[in-house]
Amino acid sequence: MAGMGVGLVGTGYMGKCHALAWNSVASVFGDVERPRLVGLAEVDTDLARRKAAELGFATSTGNWRDLLDNPEIDVISVTTPNQFHADMAIAALEAGKHVWCEKPMATSLADAERMLAAQRASGKVAVMGYNYIQNPLVRHMADLIGEGAIGDITHVRVEMDEDYMADPAEPFYWKSEAQSGYGALDDFAVHPLSLLSVLVGLPVEVMTAMAKPYADRPARDGGRRAVENHDIANVLMTFEGGLSGVLMANRSAWGRKGRIFVQIYGSNGSILYDQERMNEFQLYDRSGNPANHGFRSVLTSGHHPIYGKFIPAPGHGLGFNDLKIVECRELLSAIAGRPAHVVDFEIGLKIERAVHAMARSHAERRWIQTI
Structure with a gap:
């Protein structure tokens, strides 16, 4: 594993997150060799050259396929728009x-299935960019649920809301194109589904209604262009054993910036978690004197494994990019053949099947099985 050679495709928001993680993972954890940032690809050579200098990559190219032929590259980060994930990941x-x-796997279920088939045939490690599951508190919540701390789970609700599509005057761009996917479902809902996958499992049956708050948007070249996917999705879910759940996703919710709100209700208590306050969750335990009942906050600290690798003092808090560094370390652990806490392509495909079942449910106005 010494000096794992890294290639990066795309240097936008998530591309920079990956680059920061590759640059930091050895310093934070100390149990992996420092990766070698070998090559970076962008849409043209000038942008690639500039970003390689900024992010610390040794070489750059305007053709992502150049990374495939480079024998110094062992692992490739794919951080391009959704519609390019399948071809790039399969080629790699x-x-x-x-x-x-990065999530989602692909914009079609067939492409996601091709990605898993390619991974199986290659024998290589392939993981998805679901960094929210890396939060030490999310892991602790999963442990509490597994230990029966809140009893048998009776109901689950998850919401994901942001407001970057809330302004009706915002010009049309690629996230509103049909080729980028269904909209809120695969751009958004995949994240709460990744959390459910580690907390209670994925749904086995769904009923969905989607909505477009704005039918069209200003076109950058003048006039208006019809919005081709849905910014809002509401889903009823059923899990193994009959557990009920609700998922709601909204990309046009003014005031919400990075909200993933998880509510897990059990026979002996409840857990509440909000991604906008990612360094705490609320725990309700019905045992003891009823006069003292109420939610109490649990703050991240060194008692939650991994947190101490970043900060020695409790309550100071981790951030989004820190979770990406954790995810990077888990990927390197998987490559080394060690146990790893990741959403691999096997689990990723299950999330995709759930999303496509949700979209089909909306189209057919009925319950759809996800498996």
């Missing part, structure tokens, strides 16, 4: 590279 796997691919 076929070239003998490990893959770290």
Whole structure:
């Protein structure tokens, strides 16, 4: 594993997150060799050259396929727009590279299935960029649920809301194109689904209604262009054993910036978690004197594994990019053959099947099985 050679495709928001993680993972954890940032690809050579200098990559190219032929590259980060994930990840796997691919897997279920088939055929490690599951508190919540701290789970509700699509005057761009996916479902709902996958499992049956708050948006070249996917999705869910759940996603919710609100209700208590306050969760335990009942806050600290790798003092808090560094370390652990806490392509495909079942449910106005 010494000096794992890294290639990066795309340098936007998530590309920079990956680059920061690759740059920091050895310093934070100390149990992995420092990766070698070998090559970076962008849409043109000038942008690639500039970003390589900023992010610390040794070489750059305006053609992402150049990374496939570079024998110094062992693993490729795919951080491009959704519609390019499948072809890039499959090509990387076929070239003998490990893959770290941002969510969602693909914009079609067939492409997601091709990605898993390519991973299986290659024998390489391929994981998805679901960093929210890396939060030490999310892991602790999963442990509490597994230990029966709140009893048998009776109901689950998850919401994801942001407001970057809330302004009707915001110009049309690629996230409103049909080729980028269903909209709120695969751009958004996949994140709460990743949390559910580690907390209670994924739904087995769904009923969905989606909505477009704005039918069209200003076109950048003048006039208006019809919005081709949905910014709002509401889903009823059923899990193994009959557990009921609700998922709501909204990309046009003014005032919400990065909200993923998880409510898990059990026969002996409840857990509440909000991603906008990612360094705490609320725990309700019905045992003891009823006069003292109420939610109490649990803050991140060194008692929650991984937190101490970043900060020695409790309550100071981790951030989004810190979780990406944790995810990077888990990827390296998987490549090294060690146990790893990741959403691999196997689990990623299950999330995709749930999303596509939700979209089909909306189209057919009925309950749909996800498996």
